[in-house]
Amino acid sequence: MAGGWLVGRFLTPKLRPKNTLLTVAKAELPPDGALVYREARVALMRRGDSVYALDLVCTHLGCTVNVTPTGLVCPCHGSRFDREGKVLEGPADRPLKRYAVEADGDRYRVLV
Secondary structure, three states: OHHHHHHHHHHOOOOOOOOEEEEEEHHHOOOOOEEEEOOOOEEEEEEOOEEEEEEOEOOOOOOEOEEOOOOEEOOOOOOEEOOOOOEEEOOOOOOOOEEEEEEEOOEEEEEO
């Protein structure tokens, strides 16, 4: 019996608690808009009922991308991403990382 518990303990993934990267009042996030937090290198985005956060670190060489009304652009080498973080134009070949966003009362929490 103890052997089964021991095996199960190592085969079951450990759930790490998520840390809060930033907290934002829901009222601050405009409909179909974005809030950019350059120090944290994160953009909190809203599209319809969907709220998500994108890492602003370009997947090419790590420059901080700029958020524009139509998408995201890397000022270093010209990579372009859509508002979902998908690559539209290289040299980046991977989408921007997404962070989990949790609604917490009248605030959004961006989790890492």
